[in-house]
Amino acid sequence: MQFFLEVLISGLLSGVMYALVALGFVLIYKASGVFNFAQGAMVYLAALSVAGCMEKGAPLWLAIILAFVIMTLFGIATEKFVLRKLVNQPPITLFMATIGLAFFIEGLAPIVFGSEPRALDLGIVDEPIAVILDAWDMVISKFDLVAAGVAALLVTALALFFQYTRTGRALRAVADDHQAALSIGIPLQHIWAIVWGIAGFAALVAGLMWGARNGVQFALTFTALKALPVLIIGGFTSVPGAIAGGLIIGASEKLAEIYLPPVMESMFGGNFGGIEGWFPYVLALFFLLVRPEGLFGEKHIDRV
Amino acid sequence: MLYREAGQFKTSYAADQQLFPIRQDRIGILILLAVVFLVIPGVAGDYWFSAILIPFLIFSLAALGLNILTGYAGQLSLGSAAFMAVGAYAAYNFQLRIDGIPILVSFVCAGLTAAGIGILFGLPSLWIKGFYLAVATLAAQFFIVWCLTKFPWLSNYSSSGVISTQPLIIFGHAFTSPQEKYLLVLTIVAVMALAAKNMVRSSTGRAWMAVRDMDVAASVIGIRLMPVKLLAFAVSSFYCGVAGALYAFCYLGSVEPDGFSLDMSFRILFMIIIGGVGSILGSFLGAAFILLLPVFLDIALPWAARLLGLPFSSATVSHIQVLVFGALIMFFLIVEPHGLARLWQITKEKLRLWPFPH
Amino acid sequence: MSKKTGEVILDLQSISLRFGGVKALTDISFDVREHEIRAIIGPNGAGKSSMLNVINGVYHPQEGVIIFRGQERKRMEPHQAATQGIARTFQNIALFKGMSVLDNIMTGRITRMKASFIEHALWLGRAKREELEHRKKVEEVIDFLEIQHIRRIPVGRLPYGLQKRVELGRALAAEPSMLLLDEPMAGMNVEEKQDMCRFILDVNDQFGTTIVLIEHDMGVVMDISDRVVVLDYGKKIGDGLPDDVKNNEDVITAYLGVSH
Ligand SMILES: Nc1ncnc2c1ncn2[C@@H]1O[C@H](COP(=O)(O)OP(=O)(O)OP(=O)(O)O)[C@@H](O)[C@H]1O
Ligand SMILES: [Mg+2]
Numbered sequence: 067m068q069f070f071l072e073v074l075i076s077g078l079l080s081g082v083m084y085a086l087v088a089l090g091f092v093l094i095y096k097a098s099g100v101f102n103f104a105q106g107a108m109v110y111l112a113a114l115s116v117a118g119c120m121e122k123g124a125p126l127w128l129a130i131i132l133a134f135v136i137m138t139l140f141g142i143a144t145e146k147f148v149l150r151k152l153v154n155q156p157p158i159t160l161f162m163a164t165i166g167l168a169f170f171i172e173g174l175a176p177i178v179f180g181s182e183p184r185a186l187d188l189g190i191v192d193e194p195i196a197v198i199l200d201a202w203d204m205v206i207s208k209f210d211l212v213a214a215g216v217a218a219l220l221v222t223a224l225a226l227f228f229q230y231t232r233t234g235r236a237l238r239a240v241a242d243d244h245q246a247a248l249s250i251g252i253p254l255q256h257i258w259a260i261v262w263g264i265a266g267f268a269a270l271v272a273g274l275m276w277g278a279r280n281g282v283q284f285a286l287t288f289t290a291l292k293a294l295p296v297l298i299i300g301g302f303t304s305v306p307g308a309i310a311g312g313l314i315i316g317a318s319e320k321l322a323e324i325y326l327p328p329v330m331e332s333m334f335g336g337n338f339g340g341i342e343g344w345f346p347y348v349l350a351l352f353f354l355l356v357r358p359e360g361l362f363g364e365k366h367i368d369r370v
Numbered sequence: 371m372l373y374r375e376a377g378q379f380k381t382s383y384a385a386d387q388q389l390f391p392i393r394q395d396r397i398g399i400l401i402l403l404a405v406v407f408l409v410i411p412g413v414a415g416d417y418w419f420s421a422i423l424i425p426f427l428i429f430s431l432a433a434l435g436l437n438i439l440t441g442y443a444g445q446l447s448l449g450s451a452a453f454m455a456v457g458a459y460a461a462y463n464f465q466l467r468i469d470g471i472p473i474l475v476s477f478v479c480a481g482l483t484a485a486g487i488g489i490l491f492g493l494p495s496l497w498i499k500g501f502y503l504a505v506a507t508l509a510a511q512f513f514i515v516w517c518l519t520k521f522p523w524l525s526n527y528s529s530s531g532v533i534s535t536q537p538l539i540i541f542g543h544a545f546t547s548p549q550e551k552y553l554l555v556l557t558i559v560a561v562m563a564l565a566a567k568n569m570v571r572s573s574t575g576r577a578w579m580a581v582r583d584m585d586v587a588a589s590v591i592g593i594r595l596m597p598v599k600l601l602a603f604a605v606s607s608f609y610c611g612v613a614g615a616l617y618a619f620c621y622l623g624s625v626e627p628d629g630f631s632l633d634m635s636f637r638i639l640f641m642i643i644i645g646g647v648g649s650i651l652g653s654f655l656g657a658a659f660i661l662l663l664p665v666f667l668d669i670a671l672p673w674a675a676r677l678l679g680l681p682f683s684s685a686t687v688s689h690i691q692v693l694v695f696g697a698l699i700m701f702f703l704i705v706e707p708h709g710l711a712r713l714w715q716i717t718k719e720k721l722r723l724w725p726f727p728h
Numbered sequence: 729m730s731k732k733t734g735e736v737i738l739d740l741q742s743i744s745l746r747f748g749g750v751k752a753l754t755d756i757s758f759d760v761r762e763h764e765i766r767a768i769i770g771p772n773g774a775g776k777s778s779m780l781n782v783i784n785g786v787y788h789p790q791e792g793v794i795i796f797r798g799q800e801r802k803r804m805e806p807h808q809a810a811t812q813g814i815a816r817t818f819q820n821i822a823l824f825k826g827m828s829v830l831d832n833i834m835t836g837r838i839t840r841m842k843a844s845f846i847e848h849a850l851w852l853g854r855a856k857r858e859e860l861e862h863r864k865k866v867e868e869v870i871d872f873l874e875i876q877h878i879r880r881i882p883v884g885r886l887p888y889g890l891q892k893r894v895e896l897g898r899a900l901a902a903e904p905s906m907l908l909l910d911e912p913m914a915g916m917n918v919e920e921k922q923d924m925c926r927f928i929l930d931v932n933d934q935f936g937t938t939i940v941l942i943e944h945d946m947g948v949v950m951d952i953s954d955r956v957v958v959l960d961y962g963k964k965i966g967d968g969l970p971d972d973v974k975n976n977e978d979v980i981t982a983y984l985g986v987s988h
Contacts, residue, residue, distance in 0.1 A: 101501045151704045158446055159703055161501045162643060165636065166699025173693025181685060291632075294505045338520050347509035351494060354506065358497050367747065370586050370777070370786060370818055383863045565849040572848035572855055573834070573841045580824050580835050587822035590784060591902060592810030592839035601845060648826060 072204045073320050079210035081316020082217045083275060087293040088300065088308040089220070090268035095302045097240050097261040099157060100149065103164040106290020107171035108266060112137055112273030117186055117282040118179030126188070130274070137270050141262025150255060172287055183283035188274060213275045220271055221309065224264075233260060295350035301360025310361055315346045389567065406556060411549050419548035420621070426661055427552075427559045428616045433641040433653035434566055435609025440639075441648035442570055443602030444582025445495050445503055449510035450638040453607045454614030455630035456484040456514060458533075459524055461615035465536040466526060473538055477558070477615045484611025485604040487514070492603025496596055499585075511632050518627035525627075534624040551620045558616065562609060567650050569605070578602050579648075640695060644702050646711025655710040663698075664691050733954060734762030737938060738783065738906065743792035745778055745962075752778040753789065754962045760906070765932055765939045767953035767970075769946075771982060774959040776942045777819055780908045783940070784809035784816055811839050815904035817895045819911045819942070825884040829894050832883055833869055836901030837862045869901050873927060889920040896927060906938040907931065913945060921945070925952060950974065958982070 090105045102108075115136045119129035148167060152160055192209040199205060228234040240257050276286055296315050300307025319342045326345075327338040359365050390396045414423065436450045460483035464476035471479075491510040495503050518524055518531050525531040538545040538554070545554050569575050577598045580588035589595055618625045637660055645656020671690060675682040706712055738760040745753040753775045760766045768776045781787040783794070785804040794801045796812065815836070824832050841862060843855040870876055873893050878886060883894055892912060899907055912928065913921045929952060931937050943949050949956060949970065956973045958966035960982040966973045973979055 148700050148704070155703075155707070158444075158500055158504075159707065161446070161504065162639070163700050163703045165639070166643075166696045166703065169636075169692050169696030169699065171696070173689045173691070173696060177686060177689045177693070181689065291508070294508065298502060298505055334521065336520060336522050340516060340520075344509060344512035344516050347505070347512055351506055351509055354494060354498055354502065358502075367787070368586055370781065370820070370822060383860055383867070387859055387863065568851045568855075569845055569849050572851075572859060573838055573843070574845040574848045576827070576831055576835050577838060579827050579831070580838075583824035583826050584822050586786060586806070587818065587824070588835075589806040590786065590810060590816050590822075591836055591898065592807045593835075594807045605845070 068203060070321075072206070073324050074317055075204070075206055076210060077317035077320030078313050079207070079214050079316070080320065081296075081313040082210075082214040082309075083272070083279070083312075084289075084292045084296050084316055085309045085312025086213075086217050086220065086268070086272040086275060087289045088296040088312055089224070089305065090265045090272065091293060091297055092300075092302060092305055092308045093224075093268060094261055094265045097237050098149070098258050099160075100164065101157065101161045101302065102167075102265065103161060103290065104168035104171060105265065105269060105293065106287040107168040107175075108137065108140075108269035109273045109276060109289050110284065110286040111140065111171050111175045112266070112270040113186065113277035113282045113286055114175045114179040114273075116270075116274065117184045117277065120186075121180075121184075130270070133270055133273075134267060137266030138263040141266040142259045145255065145259045145262050149258065168287070168290070172284070176284070181284070183281050186274070186277040186282050188278045190278065192279065209279060213279070216271060216275060217309075220268065221305065224305065227264075233257075237261060292346065295346035297360075298350040299353045299361060301362045304360065304362035307360055307362035315349065318349055319345050387571075389564075389571075403560075407553070411553060414549075414552075416548045419552045422661070422665075423552055424548070424555055424621050425617075426657055427555045428613050428621055429638065429641065429661060430654045430657040431559050431562060431616070432610050432613035432638050433645065433657050434563060434650065435606045435613060436638050437642045437645075437648065437650070437653045438566060438570070438578070438609065439602050439606035441642055441646075441652075442575060442582065443578035443599065443606075445492070445599060445602060446501070447507040447510075447606070448504050448632070448635050448639065449491065449507040449514070450610050451630040451632070451634035452511045452514040453484045453488055453610035454617055454634075455518055455625075455627055456487050456607075457481060457611030457614030458618035458625055458630070459518055459627075460484065460611065461619060462533045462535060463524065463526075473536075473540055473619070477612055477619075480615040481608040481611040484614070485608040488603040488607025488610075489600050492600050492607075495599045495603065508632075511635055515627045515630060530626060531628075532624060532626040533618070535619045538619055545620075555616055555620050558612065562612065563650060563654075566609070570650065574601070582648075640699055642709075643699055644709050646709030647707070649709065649711035651714065652709050652711030655714070659710065660695075663694065667691050667694065733764040736760065737762045737797050738940075739793075739795040740783070741793040741795070743779075743782055743789045743794070745775075745782060745787055745789040751962050752787075753782070753959075756792075756959070756962075756964045758957045758964065758967055760938060760940055761955075762938055763932070763936050764954040765928070765941060765952055767949045767956045768940065768942045768959060769944070769949055769956060769973075770959035773961075775962040776959055777910055778962075779959065780816065780910055780940065780942065784814050784908060807839075810902065813902075813905035814908065815899035815902045815906070816908040817892070817899050817910060817912055819914065821888075821891045821895055823883045823891055823895055823898070826882065828880050828882055829875060829886070829897075830866065830870075830879045832894055833866045833897045833901045834862065836869075836898040837865060839902065865903075866901055869897050872900070872930075873897050874923075889916050892916065892920075892924070893927075896924075900931065903935070904937060906940065909939060909941045909943075911942050911944065913943060913948060921948065928952065 087105060087109060090108065091102060094100055094102045094105070112133055115133035116129045119132045120126065124132060144167060148163055149160070152163055190209050190212050192207055194205045195208050195211065228238055236257060237260065240254065272289065273286065276289055280286070292315070296308060296311040298311075299314055300309070300311030322345045323342050326341055330338040353361075385391070390399060410423070432450055432454055435453070436447060440446050457480040461476045461480035464471055464479050465473065468476075487510075491507060494506040498506065525533050538551070540554070545551050570578070577588070577593050580591070580593055581595060581598050585595060588598075614630070641656035641660045642653060643656070644659050645654065646652020667690060668687060671687050672682060702709055736759045740759065741757050743753055743756045744751070756779070768779055770776050778787060782789050785806045785808060788803055824835065827835075841858050843858050847855040870879060873896065875890065875893060875897065878890060883891055886894065896909070896912065909928070913924050916924065925948060928939060928941070932939055941953065953970055955968060956966070956970050957964060958973055958976070958979045965978040965982055966976045968976075
């Protein structure tokens, strides 16, 4: 039981990390209907920018600001040179374009900032929390807890932004109805640029957390692959969905990784590690069977 | 003058429905076939066969498979490489476990195995669409490769799932030289391309395209979406499966599951985007482009760097390659969503009028 | 218009359809007789399109009974309606954009083509024969609609009026016994409207096809339809001969009540 809880909690905490990435997807999808496959690459770019700037001698806070500027400029450029040229194309074309974008970033970022893996020190150590270790004999990482806190902060900040700022409300309006948004008086293109900026910010936060945890390296792009099943479970349009999906994936994946292989080994013999590569996807498929519109999505009948 | 179809009036619908209704196209295709079957085997060297022509043909076939599913039936898949892996491992196991099974039969069986698994992973397409489906196909990509690595039986208990393919013997003749392998692959690819062309110009293809363009309207005119979509998955996976078997048997000779990576799936997707989504010809053009581009960059980049006096590392070459791929994908989607095939068609239309542009 | 309309072939009884909280149709009953031209009219959002969608199985009503040719239909899917001889055009053109005019109309015959994909792949006897046979039929439709000159053009490149005509062609190619037309003349100029009217009347006349028609242009409705159903806010407020409907109080208020 002790062990089960420990696995469950560390799973939930790493689920928060997935949710961080999934959030970026949701923001862009909600506001512009684009399923941005490049979100993972943006996480990589953000983390590399921070690491790169620090290498050039910038202190952490400055590096983060510089990285934010880079991500925003990058988002605006993407909107201007790619997405604006693809308006009225079917969503699947936009999706493929973002796959291209992902490759573009994955090629460009290391040319600019170097490709060798680097550590990113945020000053948070990845060690068990002593109190919990003493009291319940469970290993819960301090880092994971901080990451969860950061994620909670980010979500709250976003929620406030959407609720209480003019731009935020405009963004919500776009999500509901492009025409209505225009009547508020903010050009659609500005809104998209802002959205990409925010998604860049989300990528930066995710990049910092993931980079600090696993090092700044190419593998950061794979965070997108972790986030996709999260999106399927949570629905593409729901921020709470992204969080819930992240938690479900994180927890079930860790539990499966611990408890499934022994079962399979006893059935087939051999070694069945590494199931976290596909398990979230298969889980997501089962969710799709039951709720094609995602946990928090709405059922929708095509109009003709 | 080269491409004048004026005066070629069709007097029957049968004549109009030929494979290549325009005479110049027919002549062109005959010349092309003569070149690839007769001239190239005589003049090309081993390097050309094994490093360029054979992989080109095999990836064209895989791209063709993906194009059937994505370009014609409109179901985006990010798992093509996994279905190639199924084909490769299935062919290997048929050879291994069934005594005396002819190699071509095991290729067909490999295709059928891939088709079966394709149908299985195509099932979600019955209730989800678009990128939801694309994400579902990633499940196929990861799950299949994992299975091939973890179930030792599939690779006959070799370490980390590596298999070495059996010799290629057909009617007692061993295909060992690159030239012979080229001819074998070429024949299979040509036959399958012809079959694909026939499918897409008949009501099978029209049903796929109808589902792609507007699924509600398709069902309203009487198309049953389920069998049509699943057929697209099956046929597509069959093509990818055979391509995978050829990849293992005629190209590399020894493969491991991790070789059939997500990256390879993406490359195949890039082939059809650049070559032409919904075009048989485009699958070939795209495969050639994506395979030759790195070769070209390998040569051109160091040269350009020397010219400009820039520092240069081989890592940078591979990064630039990735960057160029990405940029090209966006470029084509924006500027010419129908890819190289469309450019070729435009050129033909220009030639048709040449030298009088009106 | 002197024409023999036959038996009731489609009988709709107490149909109700909801989308979440929106009541698109409430307790609607009416029937359609063989060979007649039956118009459905009503202000925007009245539920006309939804009614057609219910008839050919695109939407599934929560309540009500549909009897087609004496058979009560439970939940039915669009493709089943198609095989029973119901064809359809859409308010917002639903052509297959990537395909040529010819191919679009050929798809209309898809339920009648029997060759399997393997026969197609190998281009064997039956596949080839079928293509030819159906091509002939399709060419007749093309001649009928006078669109020979655009045969090869991808439909996406055609002007709106012609697209509407091609869509009618696709429906006609199925040789339906009942044709559902959702605003076939919307957005057309006078000349195009006249052409379309002529085609509809010809189809009805030459092939005896039963037609259910949604149309906003009152002149057209009064001219060509045999009987008219009027919907407003998902309810039926009138049903009868064009002249009766025109003088019906409720109908007049419904139409005057909404500002256009
Ligand atoms: N697929 C759907 N999902 C949700 N609501 C729908 C759907 N289809 C129709 N509705 C709603 O049902 C009501 C009736 O719509 P319908 O399209 O049938 O009207 P209509 O009479 O055809 O109007 P118009 O003249 O504008 O075409 C409307 O309120 C519409 O918003
Ligand atoms: Mg309508």
